[in-house]
Amino acid sequence: MGLETGHRQAAGPVAADGPPGAAQVTPVEIGIPWLGFVVYPTHRRVKARNVRDFARRLRARWAAYCDGDISFAKFDADVQGWINHVRFADSWGLREHVLGQPLQVR
Numbered sequence: 817m818g819l820e821t822g823h824r825q826a827a828g829p830v831a832a833d834g835p836p837g838a839a840q841v842t843p844v845e846i847g848i849p850w851l852g853f854v855v856y857p858t859h860r861r862v863k864a865r866n867v868r869d870f871a872r873r874l875r876a877r878w879a880a881y882c883d884g885d886i887s888f889a890k891f892d893a894d895v896q897g898w899i900n901h902v903r904f905a906d907s908w909g910l911r912e913h914v915l916g917q918p919l920q921v922r
Contacts, residue, residue, distance in 0.1 A: 853905055860905040870898050871914055878919045 847854040852866045874895065881891040899911060 852901065862902050862905045862907055862910060866902075867910065867914060871917075874898075874914070875919065882921065 842848070844857055847856050847861070849855075849863065852863055853860045854863060877886065877891050877894050880886045881888060895915070899915075902911060
């Protein structure tokens, strides 16, 4: 028990997450969401929402390229930007899975 507050102290390392004034203390072992990643003590993962949004955006950009609305350079820049973002996580298999899906030729 903490003498000043009367609360029991956590047994391990913890991290605060949330908006100012509403911090919630959580163990770092369950991961800390940060900039599109979930950071664990031993590794980083890309948030599932980030992957779903990119897969949807990839199909939309491909359709726009096939329709002639954007250039291949713009399409390629969008893909390379996402690859550059997720390379900071343990994501080699994820990149192969997302980018290995066939795109429909329009």
